[in-house]
Amino acid sequence: MTNRLATLLGRSDEFNGTVGPALRHALVEVADSALLDLFGDPGAGIALIAVGGYGRGEPAFGSDLDLVLVHNGHRDDIARVADELWYPLWDVGVGLDHSVRTIEEAVTVAENDLKVALGLLDARLIAGDQTLAASLRDRVRTRWRAGAPRRLPELADMVAERARRHGDVAFLLEPDLKEARGGLRDVHALTALAAAWVAEMPSERVLAAYRMLLDARGEVRRLARGRAHDRLLLQDQDTIAAALGYPDSLTLAHATADAGRTISWTWDVTWYRVASGLRSSSRWRRGRPVRRHLDDGVVEQNGEVQLAREADPTRDPTLVLRVAAAAARADIPIGRFALDRLAREALPMPAPWPAAARDALVTLLATGTPAVGALECLDQVGLLVRLIPEWSRVRSKPQRNPYHRFTVDRHLMETAAGAAASTRTVDRPDLLLLGALLHDIGKGWPGDHTDAGVRVVGDLAPRLGLPPEDADVLVTMVRYHLLLPDSATRRDIDDPATIEAVARAAGSPRVLSLLHALTEADSRATGPTAWSPWKSRLIGDLVTRALAIYRGEQVPSPPALSDRQRTLLALPDDCTDDYVVEVNPLPDDGMFEIVVVAPDRPGLLAATTGVLALGRLDVRRASARSAGGRALLQAAVATTAGSARMPGEAPSPAKLRGDLRRALDGTLDVEARIAGREQAYAGVRRWSTPAPPQVIFDDSASLTVVEVRAPDRAGVLFRMVRALSDAGLNVHTAIVATLGLDVVNAFYVRETGGGTVTGRTRREEVASTVLDALRVPSEP
Incomplete structure (x- = not known):
């Protein structure tokens, strides 16, 4: 018996190949059989009852056996019977959640302990007095129903807390x-x-x-x-x-x-x-229900949206969307009777959609957060896929990475809800909302999701009844929905080439404004790390500069050196240290500007990024300037997790200066210190095997852009910058972007002699140097 019980712990191979209901049934049989052997036939007035998951017949390996030994209060051998049950189970190592009670005691405990009450609702007799077990079950359920007004809100609170x-x-x-x-x-x-x-x-x-x-x-x-x-x-x-x-x-x-x-x-x-x-108290209320008109064929009844008496889903294809829009406007759910009737009887939407249907969809999306609940209602009974068949390809599709918090379809709903906050800032709020709902629809198809989305929306937009010019705008929004975040976070927004490329891709102030609003809604719906004051400011500055091009103004181009930079590069006569480090707060929460002024020398930027990595400072952007034999480095940084500093506490300029000098004179082995932190990254679980690092050259900017994509690691920016330096390149600006567990860093570089990086052989040499630096020690 004890050997059989050991199978409940999952430490034997007896049930290999047995899964699902068959496994649960087998585990119940093992437990029931063992307990029957232990319990024997102790006579009337006592019963062994399984409750909770075991009572439902749903044990898993390692589950506790939830047992209640119920007696009539007239047995004098209860302690002995209990000991003969519990001790053999404990000896084997089976977990027990057990109690010994009379019916009255069990009911009283259930009255005061919600978890006990819920367990007893699933009571199942294993052996013993059937009348006693039936009486316990009836008493518990009767008290549960009688106490519903008090117990059910407690139950709902427990669900919400979980x-x-x-x-x-x-x-x-x-x-x-x-x-x-x-x-x-x-x-x-x-x-x-x-x-x-x-x-x-x-x-x-x-x-x-x-x-x-x-x-x-x-x-x-x-x-x-x-x-x-x-x-x-x-x-x-x-x-x-x-x-x-x-x-x-x-x-x-x-x-x-x-x-x-x-x-x-x-x-x-x-x-x-x-x-x-x-x-x-609607179960006891008398009289006819009160109905409040919400829309044509739509009413509110008892706090839910229902169909009016005259509504006919078989003749009114827009009724589904009017019901959903009315529910979202009133911020109440669609009643189940209405949902089920619509699911049974609603007509397919004609193609192209009537203008009233498109208007109802836009009205629904414009309600913001309440639209998510209404769309979920349509989705759960199959109505959303019936309206937009392409939705089936993204429905409940996971985005298994730390960057996205929602499935694809829920992300689209949340983005549309977020975009509703910007409908007064754009001249075509309807296209903003539709673009938000459809911008990632291509993730349901193989290949690049943007390319797929352009094809899907190109077919879908005319079916929605959009005129050709509006359909073109919607397709452009899908094609360039990543334009602003990619350009702002992965390119230098001070570079006129970046600004001109954004203006050229968007094509018009209208589309650019729509993309700006879509970008914020998309980022906020993605996850807590996808939007920040820093990112908002970068994108806002980029949009402002691109709009200037449409007005015929000169592209904003900062001078080679600002007055402040010239001042920093000019070493004061009374300065006793030719290394200067400043730490200045930025307007973005928890971010700082690190300014380093030092004698110009190869490897300075690499050493600086390494020291910042050792200080657990996450570099978002770094730039290098030089004049008169001195170099000026500026980096925007944020404190990373694991830092010893308090949130918002500025790093110490003196420590950074000391570490930088030691790194440059060789007394601080930055690479060895960073290698020691690699273990911290080793335990991070990924959804899939990371893609190998990739080096891409881009000639669209004023300098050569070397974009490096790689898995994030401790000191990965340091390794990249040092490799570029080793390859004989001067890094002018580094733009750092982290996407989940990967980084996409762009480096604006020039050759030591000042030229761009050209020639296939030269570029292969640079790429090889960078890839070698990023190879982890375990790789061949």
């Missing part, structure tokens, strides 16, 4: 399948609502999503060898996908995201209806 602590199953790289929003616990909460007779049992679609998560959790626990964690780790996803029959880990991630969204949406709409009923 969401705050664990995030969303649908949008996390490594979701907790049990505790996160849209996870297994949320389905348990839905069944608890049903047990209170205030909601229906979860639908088959929700139960299918639940089973998918249960299957994945079973394999998570198998790989963990029974350790009690339920996170779907990146490192395990290929193995789990193969075990469960998915083609690859991305398909598994897609299924997980879809399941999480189905469950979380169902909880939201169900709890909204239940909460409204609890507030208004």
Whole structure:
């Protein structure tokens, strides 16, 4: 018996190849059989009951056995029976969540402990007095229903707290399948609502999503060898996908995201209806429901959007969008009856769309954040894909990197919601909102998502009923939706060539303004690191300069040296140290300008970037100027995670100056120190194997631009700058961009003699030097 129980811990190979429901059934059989042997037949007045996950028949490797030994209060051998049950389980190492109680004691504890109450709702008799077990179940459920007005808000608070602590199953790289929003616990909460007779049992679609998560959790626990964690780790996803029959880990991630969204949406709409009923006591209210007109064929009833009596989805193709727009304007959900009827009866949208349908879509998007909930409602019953068939290619499609926090379709919804805040700053708010909704639609197709998006929107725009000139603007927005962030963060915005290229690509002030608003909304919807005051200022300055070109003004071009730079380069007569380091705060939160003035010498910029890396300062932009044998280096930096400084605390100029001098005279081995920090990066998990470093030459600027793309590592900028210096190039400006776990750095360089970098052989030599410097020690 004890050997069989050991299989529950996941430390044997007995169930290799058994997955999903078959695995859960096998584990239940093992546990039930062992407990029956231990329990025997102690007679009437006592029962062994499984509760919680074991009660539902859903154990996984390493799960605790949740057991209640219930008795009638008249047995004098309860302690002995309990000991004969618990000790053999403990000896084997099986985890127990156990209690010994009378029915009255169990009911009383459940009244005061929500988790106990929820566990008892799933009570299942293993052995013993059936009448006793049935009585406990009936008493618990009766009290649960009677206490619904008090207990259900407590349940909703528990669901909300789990969401705050664990995030969303649908949008996390490594979701907790049990505790996160849209996870297994949320389905348990839905069944608890049903047990209170205030909601229906979860639908088959929700139960299918639940089973998918249960299957994945079973394999998570198998790989963990029974350790009690339920996170779907990146490192395990290929193995789990193969075990469960998915083609690859991305398909598994897609299924997980879809399941999480189905469950979380169902909880939201169900709890909204239940909460409204609890507030208004609608289950006992008499009289006809009050309806408030919202739009043609659309009304509000009991805090939900419903169809008016005269509404006919079979004759009105725009009704779906009017319902969604009305729900978003009123910031209330679409009622399930209305959704189900629309899903059954709504007509396909004619092509091209009627103007009223397009206007309703724009009205919906213009509501901002409430539009996300309305679009989710349409999506969950298949109406959004019916309106825009291309949506099926991005629906619940994961973006598995730390940079994006949402699936592709949810990112598009969130971008459109964010763009609504800028509709008064552009002259075509309708095109801004449509562009925001569709800018990444190409991610559902193979190849470059921008190229695919241009093709998709080129076909879709006329079907939406847009005139050719508006369709051209929408396609241009999709083609250049990355123009401003890429140009501002990966090119020198002081270079006239950069400004002219942006103005030429956008083509008009209208499109440039639309791209400006789209860029901010897109970045804010991407993730917390994708938008910052620094990025906002760079893009704003770039747009202002590009707009000047449209007005026929001269492209703003800063002088070779500003008055301040000349002052810094001129060493004062009374200066006793020819190395000067200043630290100046920038208007962007937590950022500083580092100014270094030193004798001009090869390797100065590389040494400076290395010292900044050792100080855990993240360089965003660096430039170098020289005159009269002296060099001026300026770098915009931000404090990185792990710094010993307090947030917002400026780095010490004296320490930076001392470290720089020691780096240049050879007493501080920057490379060795940086190599010692490599281990800190080694534990960072990636969604996929990183692409090899790449070196690209760009001749569109006034100097040669060497763009280097590589996985982020400790001191990666130092390695790049030093390699360019070793290759005989002077770095004039370095533009640093970090995208998730990768960097895309652009270096404006010239040859030592002052010329551009030309010739295939010379460029191959430079690229080889850089790639050699970026090769990690383990690589051949």
